[in-house]
Amino acid sequence: MADFTDDDDALLAELGVEVAAKRVGSRTPQQERVIAGFEDIQRFVEEHGHAPRHGESHDIFERLYAVRLDRIAKLPECRDLVGSLDHQGLLTGLAAAPSDETDDLDDDALLAELGVDGGLSEIMELRHVRSSAEKRAADEIANRERCADFASFKPLFEQVQRDLDQGIRTARKFERKSEIEPGRFFILGGQKAYVAEKGKVEINASGNSDARLRVVFDNGTESNLLMRSLQKALTSDEAGRRIDEPVAGPLFADQPQDGDAASGTIYVLRSMSDHPMVAAHRDLVHKIGVTSNGLKQRIAGARMQPTFLLADVEVVATYELFNINRSKLENLIHRIFEPARFDVEILDRFGRPVVPREWFMVPLFVVDEAVERIRDRTIVDYRYDPASAKLVKQSH
Incomplete structure (x- = not known):
């Protein structure tokens, strides 16, 4: 990747990135800061379920993240830098987006526009200030x-x-x-x-x-x-x-009918991480999720993403979905296996602790059974029992 130019450095400064003349290591400090800022935006999306948005009705931090995301998308160097990390598709369609009225504001100016005095060094104090x-x-x-x-x-x-x-x-x-x-x-x-x-x-x-x-x-x-x-x-x-209102109809069909379009895939992954807890239970520890994109794209760059335990992954099972609500299905699957959630803390590339949320200690044959029970809509009658490692019928 080409180095950032002086003009680019000026633009990076608007992103809150300190410009240093000396390049150190395989990435410059500016590039590391851009990656860290993008990962902060990704954590916001994982927590809230949507990209950060502009508008005075939204939280001040969300609005700051929205401006930063727009700027990353509009700078080719930044876009190329974080493109392989963008498993949530945050940059899709943003490059050609019309300029927002906040484009010419740096973070301090944006804070002033939001009615907040002071620089970003005081930003954490804003969480405790109410109008x-x-x-x-x-x-x-x-x-x-x-x-x-x-x-x-x-x-x-x-x-x-x-x-x-x-x-x-x-x-x-x-x-x-x-x-x-x-x-x-x-x-x-x-x-x-x-x-x-x-x-x-x-x-x-x-x-x-x-x-x-x-x-x-x-x-x-x-x-x-x-x-x-x-x-x-x-x-x-x-x-x-x-x-939300109750889900109507089956979550997905066993076979596509005329006019159906494939809506996504349930995937089950195994981690190649050398973390002691993962290595000790490798055959049981699985990441279970639902994606609308190609699975190859979803797991690209896994070793750089905390959600994949910063390691390569092996695909052990996939299940095609048709005409389903993907987010509701993923929530349902995670609720079923909640008692077996794999609670492990890892350090990201910047030494910050992260607890990934989609990993479970559950054998693959139980996942197979859960998918079948989702298909026939009997899954609501069952829960996963970690002690017996099987789905057991609930008493209502």
Whole structure:
């Protein structure tokens, strides 16, 4: 790869990369910083399930990551540098994207635009700073009273929990105010919240639409709060979630029908890592996931990616999927094998601890059985028992 030019160094400075005149080792310090910054963005995507986005309604860190991702995509040297690491497809389609209004801002200028004084050295302190609007929203959420007719709502909460346990519903990161509608469930402050009623939509003093809600919580309380207050509370809560509607129909068909298109692949991988815990259980430790891209592309550069234990991998099984919701299926598979999750901490290339989440200590024949039970839709009746190393029927 060609060295960065002086003009490129100026552009790299906008990414928060310190420009050094001396090149050391196979990669320059600038290149290592770009890779580290891209890996931070990848961790954000793994945690939140989507690429970082622009917009004042989003967390300040998400907005910074969004700007950095745009700039990496627009610099050919940076794009080439991290291209082999991009297993999530973050750079796809970004190179030709129109310029954003923040393109000419460095990180400090962006922070100022976001209403934050001070440089990036103080950025960690921002996690603990709440605006007055956020404080008002938190006070409104906290102002609850006993729900007199909770008996009529309790069965709804119980059913939602059963749906979550069986993979019929999933909980994902809350994204936008339009998701807040009567009959929908959320997770706020560790409690399930149900929007029972929504009043007339009006325009508030700031020119934004808003409405009064009746929100019932699974602890038997309720709150009469504004829709924008609930939105702010869900956005500021790192564990805030929207509970999806139930999955309808089979997750995937046994054979493609006319007009079906292959939707993806369940893959099972074995690690070639020399980590002592991996080496001691190599035949049992498997990475199980679902991909919509070619598997060869998914595992390219595995030895450089913490999610692959920084080692090459061997493909031991694949299962073709047709017309399925890939994210829901992957969540279901991971829930089934959660009791056997392989809990190992490794150090990434920069010495930072990482705990990969898709590795399980489970024999391959059990994965085969789980796939068959997903096909015939009986999987909701089973759970994995690590002690006996088999799927066992649950008692309801």
